[in-house]
Amino acid sequence: MNPQAEKLNQLIREINPSVFDLLSYRGRNIFFPTKGLVKQGLDAKGKKINASIGMAMEDDGSPLRLKAIDNKLNLPPEETFPYASSYGKNELRDIWKEIIREKNPTLGKHPISRPVVTNALTHGLSICGYLFVNEGDKIIMPDLFWGNYKLLFENAYGGQLEHFPLFSGQNFNTEGLKERLNSPGMKKIVLLNFPNNPTGYTPTEIEVQEITTIINDAAENGKKIVLLTDDAYFGLVYEPGIYRESIFSPMANLHKNVLAVKVDGATKEDYAWGFRVGFITFSNKLMNDEMARCLEDKAAGAVRGNVSNCPHLSQSLLLTAYNSPDYKEDKERKVKLLKSRYEKVKEVVLGKYINSEYFDIVPNNSGYFMCLKLKGIDAEEVRQVLLNKYDTGIMAIGDLIRVAYSSLATDLIELLFENIQNACHDVKKGNY
Numbered sequence: 001m002n003p004q005a006e007k008l009n010q011l012i013r014e015i016n017p018s019v020f021d022l023l024s025y026r027g028r029n030i031f032f033p034t035k036g037l038v039k040q041g042l043d044a045k046g047k048k049i050n051a052s053i054g055m056a057m058e059d060d061g062s063p064l065r066l067k068a069i070d071n072k073l074n075l076p077p078e079e080t081f082p083y084a085s086s087y088g089k090n091e092l093r094d095i096w097k098e099i100i101r102e103k104n105p106t107l108g109k110h111p112i113s114r115p116v117v118t119n120a121l122t123h124g125l126s127i128c129g130y131l132f133v134n135e136g137d138k139i140i141m142p143d144l145f146w147g148n149y150k151l152l153f154e155n156a157y158g159g160q161l162e163h164f165p166l167f168s169g170q171n172f173n174t175e176g177l178k179e180r181l182n183s184p185g186m187k188k189i190v191l192l193n194f195p196n197n198p199t200g201y202t203p204t205e206i207e208v209q210e211i212t213t214i215i216n217d218a219a220e221n222g223k224k225i226v227l228l229t230d231d232a233y234f235g236l237v238y239e240p241g242i243y244r245e246s247i248f249s250p251m252a253n254l255h256k257n258v259l260a261v262k263v264d265g266a267t268k269e270d271y272a273w274g275f276r277v278g279f280i281t282f283s284n285k286l287m288n289d290e291m292a293r294c295l296e297d298k299a300a301g302a303v304r305g306n307v308s309n310c311p312h313l314s315q316s317l318l319l320t321a322y323n324s325p326d327y328k329e330d331k332e333r334k335v336k337l338l339k340s341r342y343e344k345v346k347e348v349v350l351g352k353y354i355n356s357e358y359f360d361i362v363p364n365n366s367g368y369f370m371c372l373k374l375k376g377i378d379a380e381e382v383r384q385v386l387l388n389k390y391d392t393g394i395m396a397i398g399d400l401i402r403v404a405y406s407s408l409a410t411d412l413i414e415l416l417f418e419n420i421q422n423a424c425h426d427v428k429k430g431n432y
């Protein structure tokens with residue numbers, strides 16, 4: 001093992017051996033190289049003659065660049081063309097950390113790491129796989145989940161998704177989580193994604209208290225738990241009584257055996273899908289600056305060995321947004337727009353389809369989506385009929401139809417559900 005990795009491991013072990021125990025083999029081996037090329041590049045920064053790094057410069061020392069690109073950008077070339085650090089732009093990391101605290105007030109002053117920038121959330125989750133998942137490790141999560149988790153954790157790292165039913169009746173299935181968590185084995189990896197894709201469900205405040213107790217009890221019983229939160233749709237909560245913070249908040253300071261890992265970013269909550277900027281942030285009961293730095297080094301090392309670093313242009317654009325006095329107000333307007341679509345969906349489905357003979361409405365209160373659970377009708381067949389006969393696209397996931405009302409003008413919502421109802425009728429009658 002590289003001595004730099006060994007050093008990080010030793011520090012982590014000294015502060016909290018449970019955190020070390022949660023690292024995968026890859027996670028134990030990774031480090032951010034502070035010697036070698038990166039170090040030499042940093043040493044040369046600011047020197048009159050810098051012939052060290054693999055970039056090209058104009059004669060005036062600014063980044064060498066093509067006019068066709070430069071003409072489109074009104075940010076300084078130094079903020080867009082050069083490589084960003086593998087950790088991400090420091091100003092962006094710091095402002096995002098502040099934003100996390102602001103949006104999750106119950107974190108209080110409890111230490112959290114400085115967020116490391118990832119190539120959006122998919123990559124942040126992949127870094128979690130890298131750091132924590134060994135071949136054969138199970139990743140506990142609800143049975144309704146973002147399908148890409150399979151490629152992310154199973155194909156890439158040899159993990160195995162282990163599901164529990166998301167719902168018990170109309171509520172979050174806390175017992176299902178408890179059962180999975182208390183199954184044999186001391187290391188547990190749990191992934192929770194709220195607002196959930198595909199259902200658009202976020203647990204209530206009471207359910208989150210129950211989840212927190214379950215995790216704490218398991219940790220008390222000696223389980224070592226890495227609790228990953230996929231906060232892709234953070235902030236889009238439309239009903240009272242629904243938990244508004246990330247589940248990272250109650251986990252951060254819960255128990256020394258619980259390592260909380262927050263994966264979040266601009267993609268969905270700042271409507272910047274193609275920018276590819278996300279973050280990974282750690283916390284633990286015994287978190288201090290040193291442990292934070294060790295985990296940041298490991299995450300940044302994994303980023304470096306994976307995609308080297310993340311888009312500088314996108315990071316700079318987002319930094320501009322987060323520093324803009326209009327940011328919060330503008331964002332609030334967009335949340336209101338999505339909420340108004342949610343309300344329209346609610347009005348339509350509760351008004352007309354609550355007793356549909358073709359589908360049940362899956363509990364939802366947040367996010368981009370809602371689902372209909374078909375009653376003995378094939379969802380893929382319904383999808384085909386919707387495409388071919390009704391000029392309508394939805395997602396078919398098992399026996400669910402997922403409706404992304406986030407992407408639909410409000411005045412089309414009524415027609416969408418009418419089309420779904422009609423397509424279900426057609427499929428049931430074999431009439432298409």
Ligand SMILES: Cc1ncc(COP(=O)(O)O)c(C=O)c1O
Nearest residue numbers: 120121122146193197230232267
């Ligand atoms: C639950 C969830 N997590 C993560 C992602 C991926 O986000 P990103 O585009 O930032 O990689 C998605 C995208 O659909 C998602 O639904």
